Amino acid sequence: MKHARNATLDLDNGSQPLEFPILSxxxxxxxxxxxxxxxxxxxxxxxxxxxxxxxxxxxxxxxDGDKGILLYRGYPIEQLAEKCDFLEVCFxxxxxxxxxxxxxxxxxxxxxxxxxxxxxxxxxxxxxRRDAHPMAVMIGVxxxxxxxxxxxxxxxxAAHRELSAFRLIAKLPTxxxxxxxxxxxxxxxxPRNDLNYAxxxxxxxxxxxxxxYKPNPVLARALDRILxxxxxxxxxxxxxxxxxxxxxxxxPFACISAGIACLxxxxxxxxxxxxxxxLEEIGDDSRIGEYIARAKDKDDPFRLSGFGHRVYRNFDPRxxxxxxTCHEVLDELGLHDDRLFKLALKLEKIALEDExxxxxxxxxxxxxxxxIVQRALGIPASMFTAIFTMARTxxxxxxxxxxxxxPEYKIGRPRQLYTGAVTRDVVPIASRK
Numbered sequence: 001m002k003h004a005r006n007a008t009l010d011l012d013n014g015s016q017p018l019e020f021p022i023l024s025x026x027x028x029x030x031x032x033x034x035x036x037x038x039x040x041x042x043x044x045x046x047x048x049x050x051x052x053x054x055x056x057x058x059x060x061x062x063x064d065g066d067k068g069i070l071l072y073r074g075y076p077i078e079q080l081a082e083k084c085d086f087l088e089v090c091f092x093x094x095x096x097x098x099x100x101x102x103x104x105x106x107x108x109x110x111x112x113x114x115x116x117x118x119x120x121x122x123x124x125x126x127x128x129r130r131d132a133h134p135m136a137v138m139i140g141v142x143x144x145x146x147x148x149x150x151x152x153x154x155x156x157x158a159a160h161r162e163l164s165a166f167r168l169i170a171k172l173p174t175x176x177x178x179x180x181x182x183x184x185x186x187x188x189x190x191p192r193n194d195l196n197y198a199x200x201x202x203x204x205x206x207x208x209x210x211x212x213y214k215p216n217p218v219l220a221r222a223l224d225r226i227l228x229x230x231x232x233x234x235x236x237x238x239x240x241x242x243x244x245x246x247x248x249x250x251x252p253f254a255c256i257s258a259g260i261a262c263l264x265x266x267x268x269x270x271x272x273x274x275x276x277x278x279l280e281e282i283g284d285d286s287r288i289g290e291y292i293a294r295a296k297d298k299d300d301p302f303r304l305s306g307f308g309h310r311v312y313r314n315f316d317p318r319x320x321x322x323x324x325t326c327h328e329v330l331d332e333l334g335l336h337d338d339r340l341f342k343l344a345l346k347l348e349k350i351a352l353e354d355e356x357x358x359x360x361x362x363x364x365x366x367x368x369x370x371x372i373v374q375r376a377l378g379i380p381a382s383m384f385t386a387i388f389t390m391a392r393t394x395x396x397x398x399x400x401x402x403x404x405x406x407p408e409y410k411i412g413r414p415r416q417l418y419t420g421a422v423t424r425d426v427v428p429i430a431s432r433k
Contacts, residue, residue, distance in 0.1 A: 001025060001057060007032045011041055027062050027071075044415040055240060057406075060093060060398055061232045068314035072232060073097070081321045086197050086227040086391075087111060090169055093232055093398040094162075108196075114170035115191035115200065117178075118148050125182040134179040134386040135264040141175050142168075143257035153251055155404050164252040165397045172390045173197065177204035180383055198224040201390070206378065218332040219377055222325045223387075226370055229318040230388055232395025234311075238262040238269065242396040243403050244412040252400060259396045260389050269388040272371035273381045275306035276340075284339075285346045296356050306368030307351060308361070315363045322369035329376045344372050 002024045010017040018040045021033045031054045038044060047053045062071040070077040073092050080089055084098070091099045091107045099107055124144055128137050146153075149167060152160040178188050181204075189204045199215040202223060207213035233239070242259040246252070263269035282291050294302040309316050330336050336345075348364050351357045374384055403409050 003033075009037075009041070011043070015041075025057070028064065038415075044417070046417050050235075050240075055235055055412075056243060056403065057408075058235070058399065058402060059096070060402060061234045061395070063234045063311055065309075065311040066313045068312060068317050070233075070317050077229065077317055078321060081225050081228050084228070086224045086231070089228050089231050090394040093394050094165060094401070110166055111170045111197070112193050114167050115174055115193075117171050117174050121145070121148060122178065122188060125178060128182070130183065130185065132183070134176070134183060134383055135260065135389070137179040137182070138175065138386055138389055139257050139260050139264075141179070142172075142260060143254055145171070146251045146253035149253070155246075155249065155251065158405070161252070161401045161404065165394075165401065168252065168256055168393050168397055172393045173201040174204060176383075176386045176390050177201060179386060180205055180380075183382070196220070196224075198227065202377075216332070218328060222329045222373055223377060225321065225325050226373065226387070227391040229321060229366055229370075230391035232392070232398065236268070237265070238392065239396060239399050242400050246400045246403055247409060247412040249411075252397060255400055256393060256396055259392070263389055263392065264385055269385040269392070271305060271365075272367040272374070272388070273384045275367050276371040276375060276381045276384070278305040279340055279344055279347070282343060282347070285343050288343070288347055288350060292350060292354065304347075304351070304362075306371070307357065307364055309365045312365070313361055316365045318366035319364055319369060322366050322373065323364070326369045326373050326376075329373050333376055335376055338376075340375070341372060344368070 003021045004024065005022050006019045007022050008017045008019055018037070020037070022030050023033050024030050034045060045053070060073060062074075063069065072080060072089065073096055075092070075098070080092075084092075087108055088098060088104060090111075091103065121141065121144065124141050125137065128140070145167070149164070152163040152167075154160045174191055181188050186208060189207045189209075191200050192203055195203055195215065198220040199217075202215045202220055203213055235243075238259040241262040242255045245255040245258040250258075266274045282288060291302065291304070294300045295304045330338075330341060335341055348368070351362065351364065357363070371381070371384060374387065375381070379387065
């Protein structure tokens with residue numbers, strides 16, 4: 001961070017104006033460092049939703065929402081999705097650089113060596129109702145990992161943090177697939193070391209003891225791309241949750257479990273599930289006009305899921321890649337005539353040509369397409385957010401580790417603008433009216 005100039009704040013209370021350093025990163029807007037604001041001026045800032053507040057400094061992910069740019073460690077997401085697989089991206093997020101051939105082989109082997117889960121952990125699933133939402137199961141099971149791995153709980157030890165990272169990246173596909181199998185009443189399928197990350201997950205999701213399962217390479221590559229596109233996304237709600245939980249010194253498994261709980265929300269990781277539910281609600285392309293009109297009506301609470309984004313004021317760069325993947329999958333499976341897919345593509349076409357959406361830059365986002373792709377892969381909507389969890393875990397763990405190793409990190413403690421009752425005395429119960 002560079003400090004070359006100051007910002008001056010005049011509180012108009014007779015005191016001298018206050019000066020605060022303006023810090024510059026390598027890319028993006030400058031920030032005013034107001035850490036001493038309360039000490040100097042006795043006031044706080046007020047910024048619900050952190051619309052203009054940088055909660056941390058980070059060298060992992062950069063987003064320029066106006067230009068539609070997403071970078072992992074400086075690399076454009078478009079290039080990573082085209083030229084790398086998910087474990088290469090995991091190595092990049094964790095280590096800052098892409099691996100060479102030897103590093104990639106070693107990294108893949110280490111992840112593969114940690115994919116099994118403790119047999120006692122498998123028994124945890126029987127404590128949940130069979131019809132429990134997979135995300136409820138994920139929160140509990142991932143949090144329970146801390147009960148099994150006492151050998152790497154010193155968060156101040158870089159080697160312990162790395163081992164925990166490998167365990168989480170490796171075991172999340174197994175835990176996710178087990179949540180699905182438990183839900184549908186099928187036996188758990190163990191991981192296979194001869195398959196790559198995406199293929200192995202599909203094997204654990206869809207194989208049965210009754211017959212051999214061979215992952216389709218086109219579909220496995222589509223899943224791998226979904227994982228890459230969702231691996232990290234700057235200081236979003238769930239990442240901020242992981243950082244806040246981690247700032248107290250909590251173990252990494254508890255922190256990731258907290259991130260999963262936040263991701264479950266329909267405004268965050270549940271958006272692609274909400275999008276598919278919306279398509280089911282519309283039901284038929286003859287009703288698209290009705291729902292488009294409702295979306296434009298400011299008095300109607302209905303909103304089109306999968307369109308627009310809090311950060312991107314331009315086209316979501318992940319959506320462009322996911323759209324290509326969507327058509328590759330539909331072509332491979334011959335599903336272009338499927339009712340729901342035809343409906344989605346017609347809705348996409350109308351929205352891209354409608355002036356209302358164009359003026360407001362409400363383009364289809366990555367959630368719109370990823371839901372369609374996952375449904376085509378045979379993944380039920382209830383599992384969409386769980387797979388998002390599997391992808392985002394590496395981003396969470398990289399962000400958590402970066403924070404722990406930052407000498408400036410402190411426990412998170414947001415301030416507030418208090419609007420409750422002023423000081424008052426307690427009246428004895430017999431005298432209260």
